[in-house]
Amino acid sequence: MTVHLTILIKKLDSLTDEQFHAYWSNEHPKIWGSVPIVQAKIVKYSQFHVDAPTTAALRAAGLPLAEYDGEVEMWADSMEDLMAVFQDEEYLRVVVPDEESFLKRSEAVMMLGNDEVKWDNGKKAE
Numbered sequence: 250m251t252v253h254l255t256i257l258i259k260k261l262d263s264l265t266d267e268q269f270h271a272y273w274s275n276e277h278p279k280i281w282g283s284v285p286i287v288q289a290k291i292v293k294y295s296q297f298h299v300d301a302p303t304t305a306a307l308r309a310a311g312l313p314l315a316e317y318d319g320e321v322e323m324w325a326d327s328m329e330d331l332m333a334v335f336q337d338e339e340y341l342r343v344v345v346p347d348e349e350s351f352l353k354r355s356e357a358v359m360m361l362g363n364d365e366v367k368w369d370n371g372k373k374a375e
Contacts, residue, residue: 250363251324254324255360259318259352282294286340287344291324292326295321297319298319317358
């Protein structure tokens with residue numbers, strides 16, 4: 250069973266939404282994926298990009314939307330594999346400074362757990 254890490258992130262105030270999403274979507278994955286420990290230990294990686302105008306409209310309509318600009322999801326075979334990534338010397342030297350160039354690392358919020366699929370492809374999962 251794989252473990253699933255979700256990280257909610259906020260962009261730097263100095264960036265526009267467009268700058269943030271373009272960099273995070275196009276440039277950061279190249280840097281992140283270039284690190285050998287990531288290639289060895291991360292099973293799956295995805296990004297969720299918040300649509301700011303729609304979020305603002307829904308928030309104005311009274312829905313309780315989170316105050317984040319995106320979500321990162323990573324899957325690994327174990328918690329130990331995830332920790333190996335985050336403690337890796339090259340990851341700390343290469344990826345962390347890149348993240349600091351476009352997101353507020355100190356305000357990121359993490360959740361770790363296991364996926365339980367209950368509904369898939371339009372029907373109850375077995």
